Amino acid sequence: KNQVEQSPQSLIILEGKNCTLQCNYTVSPFSNLRWYKQDTGRGPVSLTIMTFSENTKSNGRYTATLDADTKQSSLHITASQLSDSASYICVVSGGRGSTLGRLYFGRGTQLTVWP
Amino acid sequence: DSGVTQTPKHLITATGQRVTLRCSPRSGDLSVYWYQQSLDQGLQFLIQYYNGEERAKGNILERFSAQQFPDLHSELNLSSLELGDSALYFCASSVDSGQGTYEQYFGPGTRLTVT
Numbered sequence: 001k002n003q004v005e006q007s008p009q010s011l012i013i014l015e016g017k018n019c020t021l022q023c024n025y026t027v028s029p030f031s032n033l034r035w036y037k038q039d040t041g042r043g044p045v046s047l048t049i050m051t052f053s054e055n056t057k058s059n060g061r062y063t064a065t066l067d068a069d070t071k072q073s074s075l076h077i078t079a080s081q082l083s084d085s086a087s088y089i090c091v092v093s094g095g096r097g098s099t100l101g102r103l104y105f106g107r108g109t110q111l112t113v114w115p
Numbered sequence: 116d117s118g119v120t121q122t123p124k125h126l127i128t129a130t131g132q133r134v135t136l137r138c139s140p141r142s143g144d145l146s147v148y149w150y151q152q153s154l155d156q157g158l159q160f161l162i163q164y165y166n167g168e169e170r171a172k173g174n175i176l177e178r179f180s181a182q183q184f185p186d187l188h189s190e191l192n193l194s195s196l197e198l199g200d201s202a203l204y205f206c207a208s209s210v211d212s213g214q215g216t217y218e219q220y221f222g223p224g225t226r227l228t229v230t
Contacts, residue, residue: 034219043117043205043221044158089158102171103148103219107157 003027004092006106014114017080021109023073023090031093035064035075038087038108047075047088080113087111118142119222121206127228133194136225140187140208146170147189148209148219149181153202164189165212196229203227 004025013019025033032051036044048057048064050073057064061084063076077084087108094104118141128134140147149161151174160173164183175181178196183189193200203224211217 041203041224041226043119043207043224045117045221046218049218102163102173103160105158105160 003104004090004106006090006109008109010110012112013080015080015082018078021075021088023106025071025092027092027094027104029094033066033073034091036089038089044089082113085113117220119208119220121222121225125226129230130196132196136191136204138189138206141220144208144210146209146212147183148207149191150205151202170212198229201227201229
């Protein structure tokens with residue numbers, strides 16, 4: 001079972017609308033959580049990195065939240081643009097011993113923004 | 116441009132063959148990570164090297180091997196190729212060994228097609 005689960009698997013919204021993507025994880029112990037944006041056929045690009053002590057972090061129109069108690073994170077995109085169409089990947093760093101610092105990847109949410 | 120370079124960009128080969136993918140990390144980065152992304156699949160962590168030493172191992176097949184050279188570039192060797200090995204192979208680099216919140220920068224990827 002994947003230790004990082006994302007929902008929804010895919011999402012279609014109209015340009016200018018807001019949306020929220022979800023990430024639940026079971027990785028323990030937890031070090032940090034990252035959100036990446038991946039355009040089709042290209043390498044992922046980091047949007048935010050949050051440690052367990054951070055609840056919210058923003059990067060322009062992207063705002064990530066983290067609840068380390070419930071092991072949930074969300075990525076909120078405001079005033080969506082056509083260029084936001086991409087896969088959004090939740091990545092959790094954690095583990096212990098030989099897996100300390102290892103990154104665990106979710107399968108991603110495929111966002112499509114329509115004009 | 117992330118500063119991470121990968122060659123070749125595309126590679127087409129036949130089953131049973133062996134190929135080598137190359138990655139040059141960003142200047143100053145000591146860690147190199149290799150990932151595999153099959154069609155419609157999430158990123159799968161293969162292996163990490165830090166300053167020339169193997170640091171962490173993921174879902175890497177025995178037919179695959181990697182190394183990091185003294186100049187910190189890395190090579191991923193794939194042998195006895197099968198159709199299922201067709202995928203995008205990404206390299207990423209970071210300055211730390213993976214335990215902190217340093218950014219991981221991804222290269223543009225090598226698209227491998229096995230026919």
